Amino acid sequence: INIAVFASGTGSNFDAIVSKVESGELEANIALLVCDRIGAPVIEKAQKHEIDTVVYRAKSFADKAAYEQAVLDDCRQRGIEFIVLAGYMRLIGPTLLKPYERRIVNIHPSLLPAFPGKDAIGQALEKKVKVTGVTVHYVDDGMDTGPIIAQEPIPIEENDTADDVKDKIQAVEHRLYPQVIQSLFIKEESQ
């Protein structure tokens, strides 16, 4: 199955997905990285693995639909069947959602529906919750609102800093995301 990863930033989840593909634990072909931020570290990571990459400035397009149409064309050219958001800091609009309905997933660093949007870890610390976690969900037109596929709780200890919580969350993300994506592919095959 041909997948595209959309990412805007560091790309640690991108790297985790690439390594699970390389080890054969995730049976997919990463046919494209879509990045919306020039100079984002994830771009270099893709280059290292010789993964086809497109980088766009959404602002250079007339509107969101025009930007997403360009991305859609890239995906279609490469026969992309499934889209994985990994730190992609942009809401997906109808131009991409319609053709890829139930074929776009996202990972979010909280137990949704708690703490959607930006800085979920900061929000959790602010509220002094004792448990946060990671959610993998289908993408719809809302902000982190789509149907939940998998969740894993992570305890926040008394003295945990934002960095401590981030480290714990990322460790879970890097294991959980490739696993969940693989399980979706298996389910699809058996249908």
Ligand code: GRF
């Ligand atoms: C992850 O924490 C993910 O949950 C959120 O954005 C972050 C991306 O980190 N959506 P990275 O770029 O994969 O390191």
